[in-house]
Amino acid sequence: MRFFEVLEDEDTRHTGRIDGVSPWCIPSIDCDLCGGYGGLGESYPTVDLSRFAQRALLEEPLNLQALSLENYLSLCQALRPLLPQGAPMEPGTQLGPVVGKAKGRFGNFYFQAPWAPWVRASALEQLQAAGVKGLRGAPGKLGYRGQPAPPLHCLELHVSGVLHPTSHAADWQEPCPRCGSHRNGYPSESAILDEQTLPEDADLFRLSDFKTVIVANERFVTAVEQLRLGDISFRELRVHPRQG
Ligand SMILES: [Zn+2]
Numbered sequence: 056m057r058f059f060e061v062l063e064d065e066d067t068r069h070t071g072r073i074d075g076v077s078p079w080c081i082p083s084i085d086c087d088l089c090g091g092y093g094g095l096g097e098s099y100p101t102v103d104l105s106r107f108a109q110r111a112l113l114e115e116p117l118n119l120q121a122l123s124l125e126n127y128l129s130l131c132q133a134l135r136p137l138l139p140q141g142a143p144m145e146p147g148t149q150l151g152p153v154v155g156k157a158k159g160r161f162g163n164f165y166f167q168a169p170w171a172p173w174v175r176a177s178a179l180e181q182l183q184a185a186g187v188k189g190l191r192g193a194p195g196k197l198g199y200r201g202q203p204a205p206p207l208h209c210l211e212l213h214v215s216g217v218l219h220p221t222s223h224a225a226d227w228q229e230p231c232p233r234c235g236s237h238r239n240g241y242p243s244e245s246a247i248l249d250e251q252t253l254p255e256d257a258d259l260f261r262l263s264d265f266k267t268v269i270v271a272n273e274r275f276v277t278a279v280e281q282l283r284l285g286d287i288s289f290r291e292l293r294v295h296p297r298q299g
Contacts, residue, residue: 056253056272056273056274056294057272057273057276057291057294058248058253058270058271058272058273058291058292058294059270059271059272059273059276059289059290059291059292060246060268060269060270060271060289060290060291060292061172061259061269061270061271061287061288061289062169062287062288062289062290063166063169063286063287063288064162064164064285064286064287064288065288067162067285067286069159069160069161069162069165069286070159070160071157071158071159071160071161071162071165071205072157072158072159073153073155073156073157073165073167073173073195073197073207074155074156074157075153075154075155075156075157075167075195075196075197076149076153076154076155077098077100077149077150077151077152077153077154078104078114078150078151078152078154079102079104079110079113079114079118079149079150079151080113080118080147080148080149080150081113081118081127081130081131081134081144081145081146081147081148081150082112082113082117082118082119082120082121082122082127082130082146083121083122083146083147084121084122084123084124084127084146084234084236085121085122085123085124086124086231086233086234086236087124087233088231088232088233088234089231089233089234089236091121091236092146092231092234092235092236093121093146093147094145094146094147094148094236094266095147095170095266095267096147096170096261096265096266096267096268097142097143097144097145097147097148097149097214097261097266098148098149098150098170098171098209098211098212099138099139099142099148099149099150099151099211100149100150100151100152100153100192100193100195100209100210100211101152101191101192101193101211102137102138102150102151103137103151104134104137104150104151107133107134107137108133109130109133112130113130113150124233124234127146127234131144138150139211139213141213141214141215142214143214143263143266145235145266152193152194152195152196152209153167153193153195153196153197153209154195154196154197155195155196155197155198156197156198156199157195157197157198157199157204157205157207158199158200161173161175161205161207161286162175162285162286163175163178163284163285163286163287164178164284164285164286164287165207165286167209169267170261170266170267170268170269171209172209172210172212172269172287173192173195173207173208173209173210174192174207174208174210175205175206175207175208176194176206176207176208177206178282178284179192179208181282181284182275182278182279182282182284185278185281185282186274186278187258187259187274187275187278188256188257188258188274189212189213189254189256189257189258189259189260190210190258190259191210191211192208192209192210192211193208193209193211194206194207194208194209195207195208195209210259212257212259212260212261212269213254213256213257213260213261214260214261214262214263214266215252215253215254215257215260215261215262215263216248216249216252216253216254216260216262216263216270217248217249217252217262217263217264218242218246218247218248218249218262218264218265219247219248219249219295220249221247221295222242222245222246222247222293222295223239223242224239224240224242224245227239237264239264241265241267241268246268246292246293247292247293247294247295248262248270248292248293248294248295249294249295250294250295250296250297251297251298253270253272253294258271258272258274258275258278259271259272259275270292271289276289
């Protein structure tokens with residue numbers, strides 16, 4: 056199986072833009088060992104916390120205050136049943152459907168950020184019908200200059216898979232033993248996926264050690280090509296084969 060990094064299509068002719076955020080966000084950790092911790096990338100737009108008793112902790116202004124590690128862990132324990140199985144729930148995780156404004160014309164895919172892909176509802180249905188696994192999304196709650204907004208879904212991606220240690224930079228640091236934070240940069244030119252950590256139940260996913268990096272397998276890429284879906288591009292990644 057071949058794997059590809061998912062990238063924005065820099066040559067897109069579509070002008071669409073979304074300006075919006077999820078209503079809830081997991082606060083950062085005030086770690087007494089490494090100083091602090093907040094991440095980017097992890098996002099579960101299908102989650103609904105409107106009945107979650109501790110939701111104020113995840114809303115502004117409270118979510119701008121770092122939690123102690125103990126309070127963070129107890130919040131995660133309460134959230135766990137409401138989130139997809141196996142979600143790391145790192146600080147900075149966005150929860151709930153994106154609320155905001157959209158403008159311009161959209162293609163099949165749109166990247167609100169390199170780590171925040173959206174897909175047109177019709178394209179999502181086509182990909183699911185083609186048998187692409189692990190794809191789900193939530194419609195944005197988007198204003199569109201007083202008209203019905205385009206049917207765009209924010210994708211919800213599993214977190215799975217890591218880089219093989221042979222592609223770690225020389226100054227690679229192990230995660231903080233207390234809170235799990237690391238400050239390594241993604242080695243974009245030398246990245247090699249560790250095959251034995253890659254998921255078999257999802258054709259599109261985020262890397263566990265770099266949650267801003269989205270990876271597709273060749274099933275996903277082939278489906279996108281066969282359906283002629285635009286506004287997305289792919290760069291093949293090297294893979295370190297499974298041992299034995
Ligand atoms: Zn720490």
